[in-house]
Amino acid sequence: MSEKKPVLHVENITMQFGGVMAVNNLSLDVPEGQIIALIGPNGAGKTTAFNCITGVYEPTNGLVEFCGLPMVRNFPHGKMKKQYQGEFADKYAHDPVIKPSPDKITELGIARTFQNIRLWKSMTVFDNVLTAKHMRADQNVFSATFRTNAREEKRMREETEALLAEQDLLQYRDELATSLPYGLQRRLEIARALATSPKLLLLDEPAAGMNPQETAELAAFIQQIRQEYDLTIFLIEHHMDLVMQISDYIYVIDFGSEIARGVPQAIQNDQRVIDAYLGVSEE
Amino acid sequence: MSAFIQAKLPYLLSGISVGGQYALIAIGYTMVYGILRLINFAHGDVFMVAGLLMVYLTTAMPMYLSIPLVVAVTVALGFTIERVAYKPLRSAPRMSVMISAIGVSYLLQNCALYFTGGLAQIYPAIPWLSDSVTIGGATTKIVTLVTPVLTVALVFALVLFIQKTKIGMAMRAVSRDFETSQLMGIKINSVISMTFVIGCFLAAVGSLLYFTNYPSVVPTSGAMPGLKAFVAAVFGGIGSIPGAVIGAFIIGICENIIKGLGSNWTVFSDAFTFVLLIIILLVKPTGIFGEKATDKV
Amino acid sequence: MEKTLKKDPAQKAGTAIAACLIAALYIFLILLDNVLPANSFTLMLIPVLKKGAIYSLICVSMNLLNGFTGLFSLGQAGFLLVGAYTYAIFSIPADQHAAVYQYFDGGAVGFSIPEALGKALGENAGNFLGAVVCIIIAGLVAAAFAALIGIPVLRLKSDYLAIATLGFAEIIRAIFQWNGLGPVTNGSNMLRKYTNFSAIKIGDIKLATAFPFFISMICIALIVLLIHSSYGRAFKAVRDDEVAAEAMGISLFKHKMLSFVISSFFAGVGGALLAMYQTTIQASAFKSAMTYEILLIVVIGGIGSVSGSCIASFLYIACNEWWLRFLDSGSFFGLSVPFFRDGFRKVVFSVLIMVIVLFFSRGIMGDRELSFAGLLRRHKKKAASGAEGGGQA
Numbered sequence: 001m002s003e004k005k006p007v008l009h010v011e012n013i014t015m016q017f018g019g020v021m022a023v024n025n026l027s028l029d030v031p032e033g034q035i036i037a038l039i040g041p042n043g044a045g046k047t048t049a050f051n052c053i054t055g056v057y058e059p060t061n062g063l064v065e066f067c068g069l070p071m072v073r074n075f076p077h078g079k080m081k082k083q084y085q086g087e088f089a090d091k092y093a094h095d096p097v098i099k100p101s102p103d104k105i106t107e108l109g110i111a112r113t114f115q116n117i118r119l120w121k122s123m124t125v126f127d128n129v130l131t132a133k134h135m136r137a138d139q140n141v142f143s144a145t146f147r148t149n150a151r152e153e154k155r156m157r158e159e160t161e162a163l164l165a166e167q168d169l170l171q172y173r174d175e176l177a178t179s180l181p182y183g184l185q186r187r188l189e190i191a192r193a194l195a196t197s198p199k200l201l202l203l204d205e206p207a208a209g210m211n212p213q214e215t216a217e218l219a220a221f222i223q224q225i226r227q228e229y230d231l232t233i234f235l236i237e238h239h240m241d242l243v244m245q246i247s248d249y250i251y252v253i254d255f256g257s258e259i260a261r262g263v264p265q266a267i268q269n270d271q272r273v274i275d276a277y278l279g280v281s282e283e
Numbered sequence: 284m285s286a287f288i289q290a291k292l293p294y295l296l297s298g299i300s301v302g303g304q305y306a307l308i309a310i311g312y313t314m315v316y317g318i319l320r321l322i323n324f325a326h327g328d329v330f331m332v333a334g335l336l337m338v339y340l341t342t343a344m345p346m347y348l349s350i351p352l353v354v355a356v357t358v359a360l361g362f363t364i365e366r367v368a369y370k371p372l373r374s375a376p377r378m379s380v381m382i383s384a385i386g387v388s389y390l391l392q393n394c395a396l397y398f399t400g401g402l403a404q405i406y407p408a409i410p411w412l413s414d415s416v417t418i419g420g421a422t423t424k425i426v427t428l429v430t431p432v433l434t435v436a437l438v439f440a441l442v443l444f445i446q447k448t449k450i451g452m453a454m455r456a457v458s459r460d461f462e463t464s465q466l467m468g469i470k471i472n473s474v475i476s477m478t479f480v481i482g483c484f485l486a487a488v489g490s491l492l493y494f495t496n497y498p499s500v501v502p503t504s505g506a507m508p509g510l511k512a513f514v515a516a517v518f519g520g521i522g523s524i525p526g527a528v529i530g531a532f533i534i535g536i537c538e539n540i541i542k543g544l545g546s547n548w549t550v551f552s553d554a555f556t557f558v559l560l561i562i563i564l565l566v567k568p569t570g571i572f573g574e575k576a577t578d579k580v
Numbered sequence: 581m582e583k584t585l586k587k588d589p590a591q592k593a594g595t596a597i598a599a600c601l602i603a604a605l606y607i608f609l610i611l612l613d614n615v616l617p618a619n620s621f622t623l624m625l626i627p628v629l630k631k632g633a634i635y636s637l638i639c640v641s642m643n644l645l646n647g648f649t650g651l652f653s654l655g656q657a658g659f660l661l662v663g664a665y666t667y668a669i670f671s672i673p674a675d676q677h678a679a680v681y682q683y684f685d686g687g688a689v690g691f692s693i694p695e696a697l698g699k700a701l702g703e704n705a706g707n708f709l710g711a712v713v714c715i716i717i718a719g720l721v722a723a724a725f726a727a728l729i730g731i732p733v734l735r736l737k738s739d740y741l742a743i744a745t746l747g748f749a750e751i752i753r754a755i756f757q758w759n760g761l762g763p764v765t766n767g768s769n770m771l772r773k774y775t776n777f778s779a780i781k782i783g784d785i786k787l788a789t790a791f792p793f794f795i796s797m798i799c800i801a802l803i804v805l806l807i808h809s810s811y812g813r814a815f816k817a818v819r820d821d822e823v824a825a826e827a828m829g830i831s832l833f834k835h836k837m838l839s840f841v842i843s844s845f846f847a848g849v850g851g852a853l854l855a856m857y858q859t860t861i862q863a864s865a866f867k868s869a870m871t872y873e874i875l876l877i878v879v880i881g882g883i884g885s886v887s888g889s890c891i892a893s894f895l896y897i898a899c900n901e902w903w904l905r906f907l908d909s910g911s912f913f914g915l916s917v918p919f920f921r922d923g924f925r926k927v928v929f930s931v932l933i934m935v936i937v938l939f940f941s942r943g944i945m946g947d948r949e950l951s952f953a954g955l956l957r958r959h960k961k962k963a964a965s966g967a968e969g970g971g972q973a
Binding site: 054056101102103104106107111112114118119120121122123127130131132133134135136137139141144145146147149153156192193195196 | 802816820823824826827829832
């Protein structure tokens with residue numbers, strides 16, 4: 001790992017729902033420019049971990065730093081104070097709670113995709129990407145209504161057009177997003193995330209429901225966008241082929257807790273990982 | 284002190300009574316919401332129609348025939364509304380069903396307006412219920428005393444029904460998970476119809492009690508009690524029958540206490556209900572007895 | 581629709597046609613007020629036009645919230661009330677205060693904006709500008725109410741939001757009827773004698789019908805501009821998928837609040853126009869039934885279509901006040917029909933609405949818009965290929 005501060009630093013994250021520990025004391029680092037994967041069997045808590053990082057959930061305990069600055073921080077308080085079963089209950093208790101909403105986190109430079117594609121249904125491909133540029137546009141509701149932001153609007157449209165062209169989606173620009181084939185919808189969702197100009201891209205099972213050929217294309221695509229957009233990528237995945245092929249480093253969790261971490265070759269031969277996956281067929 | 288109690292007792296009594304009547308309406312709301320996730324805006328108007336039916340039927344037949352007939356026709360009306368206006372929209376977005384409910388409410392009110400010619404209809408005096416009694420120096424109608432007792436008895440019977448019978452079990456299953464119950468072979472449509480039948484039966488009983496306390500019925504008579512009953516259902520935790528009943532009593536009592544404060548505050552007796560609603564939605568959106576539902580991302 | 585940057589010929593022609601039609605409309609409206617003789621036809625037409633224009637604005641403002649932002653709010657009547665009252669309070673002439681506020685010693689507001697402007701600029705200009713100023717204040721006050729109400733309620737989801745906004749509308753109504761505020765709101769008594777449409781003139785030209793069209797059209801144009809702007813797209817994103825919108829950096833609270841406040845501003849303006857139209861107002865009229873009526877018009881026109889809301893408003897008002905009047909009159913082309921009596925019109929109406937809700941849930945326009953450019957394009961396409969029709973307008 002590099003000496004620089006990691007883009008994303010997750011420390012002792014615990015997410016407890018009632019008595020269930022969905023994520024238990026998870027710590028990981030995502031260094032700049034790398035592709036890091038989080039894998040684990042179904043229900044291991046991967047998406048919950050993602051939701052803690054992106055502000056959808058407020059973790060019960062723990063700290064998330066983005067580029068060295070604290071982004072999410074919490075400790076068990078209120079009702080959770082008594083119920084909490086995890087470790088490090090006091091570690092963050094003296095610092096103030098930080099719990100930004102998902103849009104604030106996106107503004108900092110983290111974009112994400114969803115496991116079950118969440119495109120805006122009534123909008124065209126073009127508008128889906130254009131709307132994601134809304135956050136970074138220099139405008140307010142008056143300048144937008146009275147069209148004094150025309151230059152900004154023009155820039156947004158040109159950038160959207162360029163982005164769609166780069167992602168080979170330009171020929172579908174005026175089609176409804178939901179009318180695209182599944183694989184292209186996934187690609188559009190990534191394009192939409194890129195439109196928010198992120199430093200870090202979180203991909204939630206990008207290959208779910210894809211056939212081997214589409215998966216192979218996706219692997220190439222992910223590596224390509226990392227290069228082109230100077231991105232750091234953190235992904236959750238089930239497809240072992242994809243993960244082993246593109247990841248620089250892998251974290252494995254099961255029942256919310258980390259069971260292994262390492263480079264792909266090491267993970268492939270790790271007995272605990274094999275045990276966790278044993279009997280679980282790879283789709 | 285006793286003079287104060289004597290002055291305020293009628294308000295408290297009528298609060299308890301109105302609370303019981305709201306409770307009977309609120310159960311219809313809470314059960315329908317529990318199963319269909321629909322605010323049945325037409326429920327208050329079904330209640331009003333029951334009142335009007337009573338007015339018209341008593342002119343044509345004796346009381347002992349017209350009361351059961353009112354209940355039967357109201358139940359049939361509720362059943363028909365569900366089949367015609369809500370069932371076709373089962374897979375439509377929730378907003379469409381809510382709009383359909385508002386449409387039905389509009390239709391019922393306009394039909395009532397047409398049949399009554401816009402004139403207030405004098406509600407018949409039901410023997411015994413309309414008689415006056417004096418308690419603690421306050422004069423009131425017997426219905427005031429009967430309502431809470433009858434309400435509690437009916438609610439008790441309903442809870443037993445839901446806990447012990449097969450269809451009651453099906454209702455609980457459907458309110459917990461609509462789709463899975465369907466997969467498990469529960470006849471969803473008959474469960475939903477049953478819910479409307481029970482709701483409308485209680486609304487009909489409620490209307491008999493409610494309008495006995497008021498001189499007349501107008502087409503908009505159902506709107507306010509309906510909304511308040513719904514607020515009671517939200518207050519108690521929507522989907523929970525005991526919650527709705529407790530919420531209804533609280534609202535009925537508070538509203539009448541405000542009426543008792545003096546004429547300057549009477550305008551707020553209706554608004555108070557909504558203040559209560561907003562407070563509960565902000566502090567505990569799931570109501571007193573409600574369960575938390577989470578969205579999955 | 582979104583490709584408005586490069587103008588194609590159909591677009592240009594469409595704009596030209598629209599401009600001509602609008603000009604013709606205003607000429608007609610001014611003729612209607614000043615030159616055309618008053619007969620039974622114009623006596624029916626004028627109120628329908630006025631009220632249709634006002635309802636168009638009110639419905640479009642509701643559509644902005646319910647149709648474009650996906651916030652199912654039922655508080656519209658409350659904001660109409662705030663707008664109507666604010667307008668009336670600031671435009672009752674000072675010497676009428678004693679008569680209007682007879683139970684409250686002439687009230688607490690001692691001035692009238694149209695009157696004050698009239699002293700400086702002459703009576704007609706004062707009435708015109710005063711009305712405009714009061715209308716803007718009405719919108720601003722309604723928007724301020726919305727901002728306060730929005731803080732607690734906009735966190736709520738779908739039907740809870742609906743019932744909470746409905747509740748707030750009822751609370752607003754109670755506050756305005758409260759005698760404690762009587763010196764300002766006149767308690768539960770009506771407000772009257774304020775500047776109405778018949779006072780709006782330029783020189784000798786009466787603008788009683790043109791004025792509501794003028795205000796409505798400007799407001800609807802602003803709403804359309806907003807919908808087609810970056811913010812409008814963000815609203816639609818919130819409507820389509822809140823979670824995705826938030827993950828793409830669109831602040832839910834900020835955008836819901838914007839939509840709620842803007843919608844309420846225009847509802848307030850609509851309320852002010854309604855007050856002008858009715859010449860007297862009373863808080864007790866602004867019940868939830870009014871919100872339901874507006875919502876049903878929006879549904880008839882198509883949730884998510886501005887032109888649909890406008891078309892539906894005019895149709896609804898025309899049917900309600902004019903074309904379906906015969907249903908209430910007891911006779912049909914001279915034949916006496918016994919069940920055609922008072923209230924039958926409304927029954928027919930509600931059945932029609934139910935049919936639309938159940939079988940044509942997309943309404944007249946769905947989520948499409950009427951545009952001359954679209955019509956022209958379609959016409960050309962038809963002429964060129966013959967068979968191939970369809971396509972979005």
